Structure formats: C-alpha cells, structure tokens
Amino acid sequence: MSSSTAPPHGRPPLHVVQLLGGGSVGTGAHVRSLSAGLVARGVRVTVGAAPPAERKYRFTAAGARFVPVPVRMTPAALGMFAALCADADLVHAHGMRAGLLGALALRRRGTPLVVTWHSRSTAPGLRARGRGLTESCVARAASVVLATTSDLVDRARSRGARDARLAPVALPSAPPADEGAAPCKLRAELGAVGRPLLVAEARLDRSQTAGVLLAAARGWRRLAPQPLLAVVGEGPERTALQRRIDRERLPVRLLGRGNDPAALLADADVALLIARWAGRAPLAEEALRRGVPLVATAVGGVTEVVGDAAVLVPYGDPQALGAAVGALLSDPDRRAALAAAGRARARSWPTEDTTVAQVLSVYDELAAAP
Numbered sequence: 001m002s003s004s005t006a007p008p009h010g011r012p013p014l015h016v017v018q019l020l021g022g023g024s025v026g027t028g029a030h031v032r033s034l035s036a037g038l039v040a041r042g043v044r045v046t047v048g049a050a051p052p053a054e055r056k057y058r059f060t061a062a063g064a065r066f067v068p069v070p071v072r073m074t075p076a077a078l079g080m081f082a083a084l085c086a087d088a089d090l091v092h093a094h095g096m097r098a099g100l101l102g103a104l105a106l107r108r109r110g111t112p113l114v115v116t117w118h119s120r121s122t123a124p125g126l127r128a129r130g131r132g133l134t135e136s137c138v139a140r141a142a143s144v145v146l147a148t149t150s151d152l153v154d155r156a157r158s159r160g161a162r163d164a165r166l167a168p169v170a171l172p173s174a175p176p177a178d179e180g181a182a183p184c185k186l187r188a189e190l191g192a193v194g195r196p197l198l199v200a201e202a203r204l205d206r207s208q209t210a211g212v213l214l215a216a217a218r219g220w221r222r223l224a225p226q227p228l229l230a231v232v233g234e235g236p237e238r239t240a241l242q243r244r245i246d247r248e249r250l251p252v253r254l255l256g257r258g259n260d261p262a263a264l265l266a267d268a269d270v271a272l273l274i275a276r277w278a279g280r281a282p283l284a285e286e287a288l289r290r291g292v293p294l295v296a297t298a299v300g301g302v303t304e305v306v307g308d309a310a311v312l313v314p315y316g317d318p319q320a321l322g323a324a325v326g327a328l329l330s331d332p333d334r335r336a337a338l339a340a341a342g343r344a345r346a347r348s349w350p351t352e353d354t355t356v357a358q359v360l361s362v363y364d365e366l367a368a369a370p
Helices: 025-040 052-057 075-084 096-105 125-141 150-158 185-190 208-220 238-248 261-265 282-290 302-306 318-329 332-347 352-368
Strands: 015-020 044-049 065-068 090-094 113-117 144-147 164-166 197-201 228-232 252-255 270-273 294-297 311-313
Touching: 015 025, 015 096, 025 044, 025 052, 025 090, 025 352, 044 052, 044 075, 052 065, 075 096, 090 096, 090 352, 096 113, 096 125, 113 125, 113 150, 113 352, 125 150, 144 150, 144 352, 150 164, 197 261, 197 282, 208 228, 208 238, 208 252, 208 318, 228 261, 238 252, 261 282, 270 282, 270 318, 282 294, 282 302, 282 332, 294 302, 294 318, 302 311, 311 318, 318 332
Parallel strands: 015 044, 015 090, 044 065, 090 113, 113 144, 144 164, 197 228, 197 270, 228 252, 270 294, 294 311
Antiparallel strands: none
C-alpha cells in the first residue's frame, strides 16, 4: 500500500506519534525505518524528538512530520508533548525517557500508549533505584510494551506491564563499503597493515568495559603478529585510559564517536561486543551480516540474537576474552566457519518489512479496542 492509498471504509488515516527520547543509534535508525514503513502503508506519522534527531535520521524524508520536542521532564516539555499528541490515535514511545514523558503527558486521556524497550540501564546505586521506579511507571502506563529481547519482556512483566510482548526490531543494514576505496587505506591510517585488526565500541567511563578491553590487550602483546584493537567511543575517562595505553604500551587506538564502526568492520578481522548488558547491538548485528567473526559477552539478549554464530565469553573476565581472541586469530578455519554462520544467522532475523507489519498489527488491535 502506498502512502497515497486511502484507508478502508473512508476512515481518516491512523495518526501515530513516534516519540524518540535520545537513545542509541540503533533506536533512532529503528524509528526512522518504522516511520517510513508506516507511511508507506497509509499511516500518518509524526515524530517528536530533540532537534538534532531530524538532521541525523531525516524523518521528513521518510514521509513523516517532524516536531522538535525537548525531551526533558519539565512542565514546558510536557505541555509541548501534550499538544503534539492532541489529535493522535496512538502514541509509540521508544525508550524509558520517552516512555515516561508519554505516560505523564497522556495521563487521564484515553490515547493508547505503546512503549518499545530497546535496552536497559546497568547503572548502580541510586541511579538503579531511580531507573527501577521509572520502569515501573512506564510499564504500568503502557497499553502494550514491545521488548526487543526475551529478558526485557520478563523485566517489563516484573515491573507491572499488563501486556508485554517480544518484538525484535530489524536494524537497517549499513551501506556497503566503498568498492572504489584504496585497499587497506583504513588499516594504514590505523597502523594495522600486516597485523590483525580488532574492532570494539565502548563508552570511555568508569564502567568495567573499557578496563576489560585494555586488560585483554595486555595479553595480546605476546602474539605475533600483534593485533591492534580499535575502540570507537567517547567518555570522561578517555584521557586516563589513553595514559594507561601509553604507559603499558598497549596495542590499542581510541577513536572518537565520530568514527563509523560499520566502516571499520569492512577491514576488521574480529569484532568485539563487550558489555554488561546488550540486546540487539548494532555492532554485533553488522558484524554478523558482513561475516566478521564476533566475540561477545554472554549477557542480556546477546545469545538470543547471535545463536551459535559467535564466541561467547563471561563479562568482566579479560583472561577469557584474551584467550578467545587469541584462539580465533590462530585458527583461520574457525574464523571462516564463524563468518558463514554469522551471515546465515543474519538471514534468519526479522526484516524491516516484517517488523513494520508486526507493529502495525499491534496498532490495529489497539485502535479497534472499545
């Protein structure tokens, strides 16, 4: 159905407001993909998000109306969002911040609220308690919670969701590498010519993740040829981590967030997903699509996503990570088998079209409810 097709029985098109509360690159890409698919099926879509989101994801080019909304818990923001949703048939919020904003702005209204849980926080202490309260508020307010992994479905139910369903999202594939690019140009820029290139993505903060990567890299110094680890990410501990890299002469390059992990994967020998929790991580999905062997932590929904197409290690164990990477680099047959298994696993994931169809069926169900 094209965007110009009239809805059945002469009814006006369903108007859905998609609210994006920041979130990861994968969340924004999903909202863009979902918006384009809904518009193509005759749904009127409005996207509310912080102003930079339109420049990054181009929702209007997908046929949606974009309205800049300050995604903050302030009376002004709530008023703006309430006005935005005044004629909406349904609101679909993505992430906890957007879900809370939707729950507060729509209270005492009959507008259905769908919330997609894309991820979960692993922050400790008071932040964890605050996050738990937010999750409970959002779960109870939502007509339906769509969770991207089974563990998030269980978490939503434990927080009081009346209807929580598994709804894996299809993340759009990154564009293929530029075939006209000079061979090994990226490797030369990184200093990885004639040596294996490992690619990871991590926030450079006080969490254990960056420390695990650097501790594992200490062991890779003994390998010949010595692999180079390229870490994409930013954070407040970047300077301290760089000092450690220099002091211990670790084979690690810290790359800013402006670098594209997908572009690095085009030249990578092994991809690393090292996280305390992860679900449908874009780095892992893109690695499997491209046939790049993946080493990942066995947490959250990772096993559910990758199946047997990756090497899984415990979180917080640099020895296990180092050994897994070393074994892969010394075994080309194993790397080739993982590459083939990754591509096969990726073909089994839901497509963007099936994702849109599943979400639209939930919308239709809620729109038809008395």
